Amino acid sequence: MSQDLQHLPNDREVYVCGDEQLMEELKQGNTGALDELYWRYARKLHGFCANMTFSRSSMDPQDLVQEVFLRVVKAAQSFDAKKASFRTWMFRIARNHCIDAMRRNDRIRFIPIGKRSERSDGELNYLEEETVIDSDQNVERLAIRENVVNAVHDCISKLTNEDERQAIIMYYMGCKVYREIGLVLGKSTSMAKTRVMMAQEKVRKCLETKGIDHFPSEMSTDHDTIRM
Amino acid sequence: MKDEDFDQLMNTWADDASESAPAMRPSADMVRMVEAMQLRQPAPWFQVSWVRYSTAFASLVVIVFLLWSNLIGSPGQTPIGLREGVASVSDLVLAEGTEVRKSDIFEELMFQYQKENSRVVNGVDLRSSLPETISLSSGDNYRLFLETSGEHHVYVFQLTSSEDLVTIYPNESFSDTPNPLIQGYEYYLPDEPKWMYLPDNTGLESLYVIASKAPIPVLDGLIYGGEESSDGSNRESPLDKLMASIQAIEDGIFESAETWLFVFNRED
Numbered sequence: 324m325s326q327d328l329q330h331l332p333n334d335r336e337v338y339v340c341g342d343e344q345l346m347e348e349l350k351q352g353n354t355g356a357l358d359e360l361y362w363r364y365a366r367k368l369h370g371f372c373a374n375m376t377f378s379r380s381s382m383d384p385q386d387l388v389q390e391v392f393l394r395v396v397k398a399a400q401s402f403d404a405k406k407a408s409f410r411t412w413m414f415r416i417a418r419n420h421c422i423d424a425m426r427r428n429d430r431i432r433f434i435p436i437g438k439r440s441e442r443s444d445g446e447l448n449y450l451e452e453e454t455v456i457d458s459d460q461n462v463e464r465l466a467i468r469e470n471v472v473n474a475v476h477d478c479i480s481k482l483t484n485e486d487e488r489q490a491i492i493m494y495y496m497g498c499k500v501y502r503e504i505g506l507v508l509g510k511s512t513s514m515a516k517t518r519v520m521m522a523q524e525k526v527r528k529c530l531e532t533k534g535i536d537h538f539p540s541e542m543s544t545d546h547d548t549i550r551m
Numbered sequence: 552m553k554d555e556d557f558d559q560l561m562n563t564w565a566d567d568a569s570e571s572a573p574a575m576r577p578s579a580d581m582v583r584m585v586e587a588m589q590l591r592q593p594a595p596w597f598q599v600s601w602v603r604y605s606t607a608f609a610s611l612v613v614i615v616f617l618l619w620s621n622l623i624g625s626p627g628q629t630p631i632g633l634r635e636g637v638a639s640v641s642d643l644v645l646a647e648g649t650e651v652r653k654s655d656i657f658e659e660l661m662f663q664y665q666k667e668n669s670r671v672v673n674g675v676d677l678r679s680s681l682p683e684t685i686s687l688s689s690g691d692n693y694r695l696f697l698e699t700s701g702e703h704h705v706y707v708f709q710l711t712s713s714e715d716l717v718t719i720y721p722n723e724s725f726s727d728t729p730n731p732l733i734q735g736y737e738y739y740l741p742d743e744p745k746w747m748y749l750p751d752n753t754g755l756e757s758l759y760v761i762a763s764k765a766p767i768p769v770l771d772g773l774i775y776g777g778e779e780s781s782d783g784s785n786r787e788s789p790l791d792k793l794m795a796s797i798q799a800i801e802d803g804i805f806e807s808a809e810t811w812l813f814v815f816n817r818e819d
Contacts, residue, residue, distance in 0.1 A: 352589020354582050365575040370568025389578055396584050398802040406803070419801060423794055426710075426757065426814075468563065475564035486680055495565040509652050527557050538556040542563065 342409035346402050361392065364410075368392075368417055371496045374479065375421035375489065382424055391417045411503040414493060418507055464541050471535065471542070478529035482522055490515055491522035610768040630715050633725070636665055636692040636746035643672045648679020656762040656809050659698035659737070664815075665746065666691050677760065677811050684755075686816040692746030693815075695719070697738045699762070704730045706761040706770045707740060708793060712754025712817055716789045718774050719747075719758070730766070749817045756815050759793065761800065763808035769796045 340348075342363070348356035365388055372391070373384040394416050402412055482488040486508060493504050505515035530536070577585075643663070654660065662675040667690030674696070675685060687693060695707065707719035721730050725741040732738055741747060749756065761770060773793065800808045 349585055350588060352586055354577075354585050357577050357581065357585050361575060361577055366569040366572040369572030369575070370565065374568060385573060385575060388572075388575060389581075392577065393581055394798065394802075396581050398799075398804070399588070401803050403803065416798070416802070419798065426755075427790075468567070471560055472564050472567045475560060479564075491561075495561045496568070497565075523557065523561075526561070527552055530557075530560065531552060535560065536552045536556075538559040538563075 343404040346399060346404070346409055349396070350399050350402075357392075357396065360395075360409075364413065365392070367497045368413075371414070371417060371492060372421050374476070374492045374496070375418065376425055387417075387421060387424060391420050394420065407506055408503065410498060411506045414498055414503075415507045418489060418493075467539050467541050471539065474530055474533050474535055475526065478526045478533075479522075481529060482525060484518075484521075486510070487518045487522035487525070490518035491526065494519045610772075630711050630713060630749070630751055631709060631717055631719075632748045632750050633741055633745045634692070634748060635744045643674050645674045645676065646681060646685075648676055648681055652678045654678055654700075654809060654811075655807070656699055656701075656703050656764070657697060658700050658734075659696060660760065660811060661696040662693065662758065662813050662815070663696055664691055664693040675813070677813050684814060684816050686818045687749065688818055689748065689750055692748050694746050695740040695758070695760070697732065697740065697760075698736070699732045699734055701734045701764070702731045704763050704766045705732050706730075706759075706767065706774070708759045708761075710757040710759070710790060710793075711749070711752060712756055713752040714790070716793060721774060753817050753819055756817050758813040758815075759797065760811040760813070761797065761808065762811075763800075763805060765805075765807070767796070767800070767805055767808065769799070 342360070345356045345360055349360070368388045368391055369384045372387040376382045376384070376387070391413070395413055398416070402409065406412075407415075479488060479491060482491070489508060490504055493507060498504055498507070501516040501519065502512045504510075504519065505512045508515060508518070510518070645661075657678070660677045662677060662685070663672050664675075664685065664687055665672050667688065675681060697705065699705070705720060709717045709719055711717065719725050720740050721728075725745075725747075726738075727742060728738060761767070773789070773796070797810050799805060800810050
């Protein structure tokens with residue numbers, strides 16, 4: 324077992340080694356390594372899967388994340404750090420799984436993340452976020468932030484080129500290495516870079532048509548919004 | 552808009568997508584799987600052989616199970632029709648893709664289609680990406696054109712819009728050519744002068760092309776399993792099994808293998 328453990332004040336044991344070392348630990352049956360990988364990537368994957376699947380109401384990103392990790396665990400013995408980084412390998416599994424999930428999904432619905440919506444049959448959209456507002460919370464700043472998030476999400480969803488859409492999602496969801504994006508998409512590094520840049524330009528123009536042409540100064544504060 | 556502002560906006564969106572995620576933990580099944588890995592640790596000198604033997608054994612188990620479960624429907628029940636078409640190769644119009652994904656196995660891998668009452672054959676290189684999805688109607692024909700760089704085993708499945716999984720190749724109803732395909736020969740699926748067409752359902756059709764330098768036992772098991780049992784209770788679907796096989800290939804369990812997916816639309 325790895326000795327690279329540190330204890331944080333909240334008593335969560337933290338591995339201070341890299342992802343690839345964690346995978347080696349996992350292959351040896353170390354469940355702590357699995358917990359650490361979950362801690363590092365589950366939320367990023369949640370955002371990635373939610374955006375990849377256009378937040379289709381019948382696909383729960385939480386389920387997708389669990390399924391992706393299940394595939395990661397099942398294929399752990401085949402992971403080879405010499406061929407690709409763990410992040411590349413995992414995002415490739417996640418991307419393929421999300422594509423398969425969308426393929427099997429009959430209906431296409433767009434529901435912005437963070438919004439609660441009610442279908443005609445009364446079923447509530449599961450994409451509900453609960454926000455805890457502390458005493459210093461700036462309500463206006465929250466509203467501005469929500470507007471920005473929804474606008475970006477809408478602009479990304481309007482990208483018709485699937486490669487561009489996936490590339491920009493991956494770029495901002497923690498994979499800012501063109502070579503890795505290329506490996507996940509099955510494209511060359513230069514093509515991955517091209518896709519990201521073209522997507523950025525289209526999203527930028529889309530945001531400008533929505534009246535968003537700068538980063539709101541109200542959002543540049545030290546206050547934190549606690550989300551549950 | 553300044554680059555810095557744009558990046559801040561995008562990072563705000565990305566942070567929100569992650570922050571809005573609920574706290575998640577590995578499932579109990581996942582934890583048990585990892586714990587089981589600890590118990591199964593072999594002596595270091597045996598590990599490489601263990602991977603190979605376990606893969607071969609797992610494949611054998613899957614083949615036996617799939618043969619018993621009669622996975623894929625017989626060719627006679629396929630929702631894909633066959634008819635003769637005009638193979639006017641000299642009038643081939645190749646669609647311009649934006650990227651060619653390199654293949655170590657295929658010299659040519661093309662989806663060809665012929666619109667009703669047209670002598671022109673349109674081609675799409677599966678190794679490139681197109682901005683729009685190809686749409687075909689019931690009067691249109693389609694086929695695959697392949698040329699391999701060596702001796703390779705090829706498998707082609709089509710998942711129809713009605714969720715039927717059909718083996719295109721190897722399948723005697725579509726082609727008399729057995730695996731492996733040989734370098735230097737041009738192969739059409741189905742055999743000339745036949746073309747495929749879709750008489751009924753509308754929606755997205757998916758063609759899965761899988762190729763390998765060695766036979767893939769799991770896929771051979773899928774193909775030669777016979778008719779699917781009418782009792783589908785507690786059975787993993789054929790699609791799930793195919794997806795698992797494709798995932799295994801993409802995860803590197805089968806060396807020197809490639810998977811390709813082409814999606815087109817069947818419209819009225």
